[in-house]
Amino acid sequence: MDIFCFKNTKKIKSFCFLCFLLFFASLSFADEGMWLFSNPPKEKIREKYGFEITPEFLDLLQKSSIRFGNGGSGSFVSSQGLVMTNHHVAVSSLQKLSKPGKDLVRNGFYAPTPQEELKCEGLELIQLMEIQDVSEEIHADLNAGSPENADQIRKEKINQIEQEGLNRMLEKGFARSSLKCEVVSFYEGGLYHLYIYRRFADVRLVFAPEESVGFFGGDPDNFEFPRYVLDVSFFRIYDKGAPYHPEKYLRWSSRGAKEGELVFVSGHPGRTNRFNTMDHLFFQRDEYYPYLMSSIRRKEVLLQTYAQRGKEEARQVASELFSIQNRRKNREGILLGLQTPDLIRQKFLEEQNLMNALIEKNLVVPDKYDPWKSIKDALEVYKKLMIPYDMLERGSAFDSELFKIARSIVRIAEESEKSDEKRLMEYRDSVLSALKENILNPGPIYPEAECIKLTSSLGSFLESQQIPPFWKKILKSQSPRQKAIELLSQTKLTDPAERKRLLDLDLASLKQENDPMIQLALTVDPTAREIRSLYEKKVQDPLRKAYTAIAQARFQLKDANYYPDATFTLRLSYGKIAGYIEDNGKTIPPWTFMSGAFQHAEKHDFIPPYDLAESWIKNKKDLDLSTPLNIISTNDIIGGNSGSPLINTKGEIVGLIFDGNIQSLVANFIYTDKQARALSVHSSAIQEGLQKIYRTDRILNELGK
Amino acid sequence: MDIFCFKNTKKIKSFCFLCFLLFFASLSFADEGMWLFSNPPKEKIREKYGFEITPEFLDLLQKSSIRFGNGGSGSFVSSQGLVMTNHHVAVSSLQKLSKPGKDLVRNGFYAPTPQEELKCEGLELIQLMEIQDVSEEIHADLNAGSPENADQIRKEKINQIEQEGLNRMLEKGFARSSLKCEVVSFYEGGLYHLYIYRRFADVRLVFAPEESVGFFGGDPDNFEFPRYVLDVSFFRIYDKGAPYHPEKYLRWSSRGAKEGELVFVSGHPGRTNRFNTMDHLFFQRDEYYPYLMSSIRRKEVLLQTYAQRGKEEARQVASELFSIQNRRKNREGILLGLQTPDLIRQKFLEEQNLMNALIEKNLVVPDKYDPWKSIKDALEVYKKLMIPYDMLERGSAFDSELFKIARSIVRIAEESEKSDEKRLMEYRDSVLSALKENILNPGPIYPEAECIKLTSSLGSFLESQQIPPFWKKILKSQSPRQKAIELLSQTKLTDPAERKRLLDLDLASLKQENDPMIQLALTVDPTAREIRSLYEKKVQDPLRKAYTAIAQARFQLKDANYYPDATFTLRLSYGKIAGYIEDNGKTIPPWTFMSGAFQHAEKHDFIPPYDLAESWIKNKKDLDLSTPLNIISTNDIIGGNSGSPLINTKGEIVGLIFDGNIQSLVANFIYTDKQARALSVHSSAIQEGLQKIYRTDRILNELGK
Numbered sequence A, B: 001m002d003i004f005c006f007k008n009t010k011k012i013k014s015f016c017f018l019c020f021l022l023f024f025a026s027l028s029f030a031d032e033g034m035w036l037f038s039n040p041p042k043e044k045i046r047e048k049y050g051f052e053i054t055p056e057f058l059d060l061l062q063k064s065s066i067r068f069g070n071g072g073s074g075s076f077v078s079s080q081g082l083v084m085t086n087h088h089v090a091v092s093s094l095q096k097l098s099k100p101g102k103d104l105v106r107n108g109f110y111a112p113t114p115q116e117e118l119k120c121e122g123l124e125l126i127q128l129m130e131i132q133d134v135s136e137e138i139h140a141d142l143n144a145g146s147p148e149n150a151d152q153i154r155k156e157k158i159n160q161i162e163q164e165g166l167n168r169m170l171e172k173g174f175a176r177s178s179l180k181c182e183v184v185s186f187y188e189g190g191l192y193h194l195y196i197y198r199r200f201a202d203v204r205l206v207f208a209p210e211e212s213v214g215f216f217g218g219d220p221d222n223f224e225f226p227r228y229v230l231d232v233s234f235f236r237i238y239d240k241g242a243p244y245h246p247e248k249y250l251r252w253s254s255r256g257a258k259e260g261e262l263v264f265v266s267g268h269p270g271r272t273n274r275f276n277t278m279d280h281l282f283f284q285r286d287e288y289y290p291y292l293m294s295s296i297r298r299k300e301v302l303l304q305t306y307a308q309r310g311k312e313e314a315r316q317v318a319s320e321l322f323s324i325q326n327r328r329k330n331r332e333g334i335l336l337g338l339q340t341p342d343l344i345r346q347k348f349l350e351e352q353n354l355m356n357a358l359i360e361k362n363l364v365v366p367d368k369y370d371p372w373k374s375i376k377d378a379l380e381v382y383k384k385l386m387i388p389y390d391m392l393e394r395g396s397a398f399d400s401e402l403f404k405i406a407r408s409i410v411r412i413a414e415e416s417e418k419s420d421e422k423r424l425m426e427y428r429d430s431v432l433s434a435l436k437e438n439i440l441n442p443g444p445i446y447p448e449a450e451c452i453k454l455t456s457s458l459g460s461f462l463e464s465q466q467i468p469p470f471w472k473k474i475l476k477s478q479s480p481r482q483k484a485i486e487l488l489s490q491t492k493l494t495d496p497a498e499r500k501r502l503l504d505l506d507l508a509s510l511k512q513e514n515d516p517m518i519q520l521a522l523t524v525d526p527t528a529r530e531i532r533s534l535y536e537k538k539v540q541d542p543l544r545k546a547y548t549a550i551a552q553a554r555f556q557l558k559d560a561n562y563y564p565d566a567t568f569t570l571r572l573s574y575g576k577i578a579g580y581i582e583d584n585g586k587t588i589p590p591w592t593f594m595s596g597a598f599q600h601a602e603k604h605d606f607i608p609p610y611d612l613a614e615s616w617i618k619n620k621k622d623l624d625l626s627t628p629l630n631i632i633s634t635n636d637i638i639g640g641n642s643g644s645p646l647i648n649t650k651g652e653i654v655g656l657i658f659d660g661n662i663q664s665l666v667a668n669f670i671y672t673d674k675q676a677r678a679l680s681v682h683s684s685a686i687q688e689g690l691q692k693i694y695r696t697d698r699i700l701n702e703l704g705k
Helices: A004-009 A010-029 A042-049 A056-066 A087-097 A137-143 A149-170 A278-305 A312-340 A341-360 A371-395 A400-415 A429-440 A447-464 A468-475 A482-491 A496-503 A507-512 A516-557 A595-605 A613-622 A662-669 A681-693 A697-702 B002-009 B010-029 B043-049 B053-065 B087-097 B134-142 B147-170 B278-307 B311-338 B341-360 B371-393 B400-418 B428-440 B447-462 B468-473 B480-490 B496-503 B507-512 B516-556 B594-603 B616-620 B660-668 B683-693 B697-703
Strands: A063-067 A075-076 A082-085 A124-133 A179-186 A191-200 A202-208 A232-238 A262-267 A569-576 A592-593 A628-633 A644-648 A652-662 A678-682 B065-068 B073-076 B082-085 B127-131 B179-186 B192-201 B203-208 B233-239 B261-268 B571-576 B592-595 B628-633 B643-647 B650-659 B677-682
Touching: A004 B516, A010 A496, A042 A569, A056 A063, A056 A075, A056 A262, A063 A082, A063 A341, A075 A262, A075 B371, A082 A652, A087 A232, A137 A191, A149 A191, A191 A232, A191 B043, A191 B073, A202 A697, A232 B496, A278 A312, A278 A341, A278 A371, A278 B278, A278 B616, A312 A341, A312 A400, A312 A447, A341 A516, A371 A516, A400 A429, A400 A447, A400 A482, A400 A496, A400 A507, A400 A678, A429 A496, A447 A468, A447 A482, A447 B683, A468 A516, A468 A592, A468 B507, A482 A516, A496 A644, A496 B147, A507 A516, A516 A678, A569 B043, A592 A595, A592 B628, A595 A613, A595 A628, A628 A652, A628 A681, A652 A662, A652 A681, A652 B341, A652 B616, A662 A681, A662 B683, A678 A681, A681 A697, B002 B371, B043 B571, B053 B065, B073 B261, B087 B203, B087 B233, B134 B147, B134 B192, B147 B179, B203 B660, B203 B697, B261 B480, B261 B650, B278 B311, B278 B341, B278 B447, B311 B341, B311 B447, B311 B660, B341 B516, B371 B447, B400 B428, B400 B447, B400 B507, B447 B468, B468 B480, B468 B516, B480 B516, B507 B516, B592 B594, B594 B616, B594 B628, B616 B683, B628 B650, B628 B683, B650 B683, B677 B683, B683 B697
Parallel strands: none
Antiparallel strands: A063 A075, A063 A124, A075 A082, A082 A232, A124 A191, A179 A191, A202 A232, A262 A569, A262 A644, A592 A628, A628 A678, A644 A652, A652 A678, B065 B073, B065 B127, B073 B082, B082 B233, B127 B192, B179 B192, B203 B233, B261 B571, B261 B643, B592 B628, B628 B677, B643 B650, B650 B677
16 A cells, blocks of 8 residues: 555545554554553553553652753662663763863763762752642633633642642651642643652762763764663762662662563653644655755764864864764654654554544534644645744854854843743743853854854855845845855954943844844844744644644543653653564664673774773673673653663663664654664663672662672 | 846846946956967967967977876876876776785885886877867858758768868878877857877876875865875876877976966866856756755765764775765855855856847847747756756666666666667667676675665655655655665675676566566656656757857857867966965965975874875975975866966976865856966975985986976
8 A cells, every 4th residue: 555645534534444453453562652650551561461550669660760950861779869870861960070181971980989979060850759630720720711811820820739739848848949849731731730859959970981881882873773882870869968868769680671571661751742643744754854854964064074174173063063963863763764654654543543533522523623734734834934934033044153142132132121921932031141141151162163154054045045035135245155254253242241241232222233243133033033923823823722622632532542742751661672673674682792892892993982991891801791781672762761760570670771773763753663672771781880890889789789 | 236136137237237347357357268279368368468379389288288088187298208197187097006915096106117117008198189170161061951950961071070180190100099080069069170189098107106195185175275285196108119209298397486477277177167147057056056965965974974884884985975075075166156146246247248249249139039048948947857857867866886787777678679879878889888898897786885875865755755656656655764675685686697687688578577676777767768858858958059059159259258168178278376365364375385284284193184195204304395385376277177287488387287276166157266276286396206205216307307
């Protein structure tokens, strides 16, 4: 059959019906879902794996789970507040703790005594203590009020609930600073939960391996399997100056998990769009991602070429180049998934089933309001707006730190004249001082790198042939390079004092300034705002409305297979340890061994990023090279899950999630267990490394080893 | 003023008129032109430089100039048949002469005795002995016959003239094998010349430096200035086993040329499109080059990523990656030029002047036939055809050596059933055996590299959203990767015997074969041919007709400023030694020194391609480091000019052309002397290197040093 006719849904209703049973049969076997702890897929797990999830089991996982303020996950692994996460989650802390001559990222760290543990300033961890369903209260207030005031009513009610939760905890004796109360919405407002977190601000670094171990294989190996990393680090939480004793923590399993074994992941997946309609997926596949990839490749080649000019140039753009390569690989993985008809077919069948069910139960009445059509229409508008919006409002046509500063200065002046609630989101009082701080103290700005980026981005704007009168206005009779040079050589925004002075001006005064970058930002702004406003009214709002309608209707189906999109809140995922078969027919076994790390380094002549650390080479003779190193499973995870524990049915740690393979990247939109796999460091490898390479007796004792 | 309104020519007629004089003033100072030796710009040179070109001067330059069969230029530099060209022109010969353990590309070569000079099999050089204007004869025959038979009449007359030329030379005692007679057409048939070449097949290698000297700075430095290369090599022509004594050769100037000095280049520029209309230039700027750049970047990132997998992978794609990076830089330079309003303005004024002059003299009668409109209309069609044509007919959707083989096999079968003159050009009898040889003995084919390229190209086809029903037919319900793997794992075209067997089949039999790559080629072919035929009829033919009309009309103007587009034939260019001012205001002096090579290598830590050869390091103490190394001039050159001598007014060699800077790349379309420069190796540096680094006394003696 032909997947591409799916766009015309009418023709294939009969075919679709035939697939119906087949589909449900297949679905019931898939380990899909990022489940709320309040609604775990008990039956599915019982049916497929014969395991009964008990309240005690859930409680252990929930209370042992940790969320990192900078976007990762972790878990308590000892009674002494020891927290395990990935090396790559620890990197920003390692960077902050480094000094000239003491490079913790490169060389790793171990505190042989408690006194030597290093406090991580600014690092905040939270742990979910309580979940309370507050949907009824909020819905009651919403139903009692008028629909126009819904936003206001919801906001007030949420404030009230959060305050009550806080008071309750204060009464129990918790300190204000150790609490975080938050009402979170799921299913687009179908469900509201109050989450009460314990908050930890005294976090200290205990152990991290060398970067060449924690990120062995670097960018080329990222999102790949087989893999050979020991992507682990340990922190300790302190409370009032002493190690914190958590209510629950996860025990260690030295033996790990065997093939086919049921395993759980408890962590904080970031964002998914699992419920995108078919039209939306086609839009992503045919419009958005191809455009995005083309922009990314352009920038990658640009930075790569610049880096080749010399050592200093390479240093200047190293992290930007790394991040763009990482993005390219990630987005390419997503696009490859969207271009896989099997996956699209699966989504199509899901959508057909959902449509039929909702219409049958009168939860959606297309003649009154058809959310699918509404999404399709909004995307038709977006198709036309996408490039101008990216170029002018997101600023892709002006890829320069100094332009970003100029725009912020201009917008701060304009937005500050409005009352807080009427401002653009990113200029509200709550974030304004941080934004100003950023303008006064931005990262280093390299004039030549600025110049090539601004030249290329002005060129891309010109080549896009979007709003020609507008780029005529901007470029006048100059080439992109001439314009970039003029802007960068004449602007005074490189001077912090000048930025400070301009920040204090109102819009009328700014217009009198002759700084060309400020003038450019002023020229761009009205059109950019117009496009943004069009985008919000004709794309964002209709999409939100339509997805809310679908989500809420779907929630009323009480469908046991319906889990909410990821939102950085704590979720449970289940799956099994399993290899897979590559498209080329090659069988990929579910694990690698420590011996593989050495072979992999040798294959690449130990050239970075394959320069396996000296500590491994030196201690190779003592290692049991047959220890499993990395392990893969069918768990449904995504970015944000980094550092999550992989847990067996006894509640023991058998691994540490650190990545997904390329085939898993489409998890943004679609779960698949055919080839997509979650990647973990095997618990035995962590133990073997701590014992025989890093000799961290203190940690091993705490893990009971 | 605003360059972008140029698309609407009516609005600015009045403005244009104002610029008229200004334009002619500027034009008369520009060193533009790739001039025929039969029509050198004597007056322009006399006026601007006060130098009188004599017939003797022209004769010396013409007879000393050499064309390399593989596309470069060179010159006689001694009475003993010594020929100088670039190292990069010699590279293919160096590769062929290399053996395991004897890498002439890497290590260079010097023959200290005549006996040690190495014969270069397959290398053919030619030298233009006589030029004869045969326009009248051809035009007379054309005028006497009917227009429908024009092609046939022209072909026959040309054959006859070439045969007569040949006979004349045979009578003079030349051997048949030492001759090449060719009628070449200029100004789209306005002018015909008979070129009689002396042909040399016994060419021996005398000297080449190390690659790290000849191509110092590699790809990052290519098309850049300042530069520091000794991109030189020497060959010797033999005749009947002894060194050939040329009628003329160029003397050596040790002192080179001073700033502002008049210099000539005599060489073989490849292809230009100097007479593209404004609409055509806009098409190139807005459609063709942006699309091309996006395809190139996609492939560059793909190959780069593949090369990062490991040493072996890097080796497999090294030359393809190098060539794509080179193309990217070159095409980017062209696009940057097209995006420079100054240049576009210059072309616009030229076009306006030409239009006015032709219409005024009734050489073009727009009401009867408007070639500009015809070009515009053809490009409107091309705009729609461009991507499908590239994808299906050029085969960009199927980037695989095995697909290319399959397509050739399929087309050979189909074309062989036709009479020779009805076949597609590339399947005529004259080239068929070479094509078959290529199919039987292609270069190495690497399965995994094939797979990533085919996957990516199928993906790009899908993403282009061109002819959706067609890619449905090709991909069926597979992803690009699944399809690529299926094709590559099931085809038997990797087996030479199988290719041989298939080559012998007729079309009907091929259709019975189940090789999936053959089947794919069969599926693609009808649509590809249809697009090609549309392209030829609706784009190529109308463009050719319109450009012929313009060129012939223009030729009748007897405009002294009108030189023909480059065609790999011998041309004269003049200019002066001159630095320039970068867009950023930086002054670039017209030369670099040998000291700079060492500094440049140090700046890059001697890491390849900055690993300046040991021979330089070792002999540094003996060198006069203040010797000028590279030198730049305003000469109008392009690819094909590589290896051309740079000659002073005494007819002495002052340098050796090896490259153009980025700003010169737009020379495809537009000459500019604001920043565009021709790059030469300075004659003193060649001499200093031969004396103190390579100690090639024999060569120095011949050069009279």
